[in-house]
Amino acid sequence: MLLDSTTIDPAELAGRTGWVVKPEGACKGELCVPLPPEVDAGGGRLDALVLADRLAMPLIHDEAHGLWALGPETAADTALTTVEAPGLELPELASGEPFRLSSLRGTRVALVAWAPW
Amino acid sequence: MCLDTAGADAGLPYVQAAAPEHPSLLDRAHIVDELFGIVNVPNGVWIDEDGTIVRPAEPAFPGDADRSSRLDPSQLSGRMADMMMLAGQIEADRNVYADALRDWATRGAASQFVLSPDEVLARSGERSPGEARAAAHFELAQHLERSGDHAGAVGHFRSAHRLAPDNWTYRRQAWSLEPSPLPGLLSRFWQGPMEGSEDEWPYEGDWVSDIERSGPAHYYRRFTGR
Numbered sequence: 001m002l003l004d005s006t007t008i009d010p011a012e013l014a015g016r017t018g019w020v021v022k023p024e025g026a027c028k029g030e031l032c033v034p035l036p037p038e039v040d041a042g043g044g045r046l047d048a049l050v051l052a053d054r055l056a057m058p059l060i061h062d063e064a065h066g067l068w069a070l071g072p073e074t075a076a077d078t079a080l081t082t083v084e085a086p087g088l089e090l091p092e093l094a095s096g097e098p099f100r101l102s103s104l105r106g107t108r109v110a111l112v113a114w115a116p117w
Numbered sequence: 118m119c120l121d122t123a124g125a126d127a128g129l130p131y132v133q134a135a136a137p138e139h140p141s142l143l144d145r146a147h148i149v150d151e152l153f154g155i156v157n158v159p160n161g162v163w164i165d166e167d168g169t170i171v172r173p174a175e176p177a178f179p180g181d182a183d184r185s186s187r188l189d190p191s192q193l194s195g196r197m198a199d200m201m202m203l204a205g206q207i208e209a210d211r212n213v214y215a216d217a218l219r220d221w222a223t224r225g226a227a228s229q230f231v232l233s234p235d236e237v238l239a240r241s242g243e244r245s246p247g248e249a250r251a252a253a254h255f256e257l258a259q260h261l262e263r264s265g266d267h268a269g270a271v272g273h274f275r276s277a278h279r280l281a282p283d284n285w286t287y288r289r290q291a292w293s294l295e296p297s298p299l300p301g302l303l304s305r306f307w308q309g310p311m312e313g314s315e316d317e318w319p320y321e322g323d324w325v326s327d328i329e330r331s332g333p334a335h336y337y338r339r340f341t342g343r
Binding site: 001002016018056057058059060062064065067069070071072073074076077078079080081082083084085086088090091092093094096099101102104105106107108109110111112113114115116117 | 118119120121125127128129131132133140141142143144148149150151152153154155158159160161162163164165166167168169170171173174177218221222225234237238239241242243244245246248249250251252253254256257260261266269273286289290292293302305306308
């Protein structure tokens, strides 16, 4: 997840990573990680350094470009933390129109990643 | 889902030729790599009617490819011949996966290929702290590439490669963005230095050298039904 500051919008965090901040902490599937009070950065935003530390996510700072990248969590040692499919939204390749994976709920879905390289 | 930081142009001809009935999406930032643990293409993930992942990311093939149009290595020279020879040695369970997918499409939860949640998580692949850092570097790389800062992108691509040495997607996407002597749709597959300009190649490895080092037989994980 790309950031241009060290604070995060919780809604963007949820949309991009699947981590939802609730009273009990940051939750993904059935896993919830308590968050300390200092995660509150004010203005409804989260402190990225505190969040990254609690969720064992790397936070890379590209000083030259004024950017940070928050990487995926590593607490579980596996790529998937939950078997709940993420709320994935990507543009359609031909039209550019947004497509949500959740629109296929009720159908068996095979996601196939491929590349023209 | 077409993974290509470069955009829709290279993938569109394939989609137009296939004229699929299903949605075809574009992932320039490789978000799905991070979300599902995809490290090579093509890869498939199965999600059931309730939105539960029942098979995690793994090599996925649609069945035997039409090899009649494949270039004959004996008619080529230099790097092109090496590439075609190595490509021919890559082993993949081309029909096994497609058969399993059809079984699930027909039988649903009763399919023998549906995995339990514990198996799904365990098979989703390891993610070390280094590999997580690689994902963060890759995201910066693709952002800078799309912003026109290729040199900045290369720095982060190199970091991603170093931190995730088993991730073919990170390597091949980066290599495919470098100059190529091949025409049309083939151009993105060169993924190596231009002949005579080897000193200008910005990466430690390339498609030929990395496949030779790891062995074409190990390029894709074998399909294990259960």
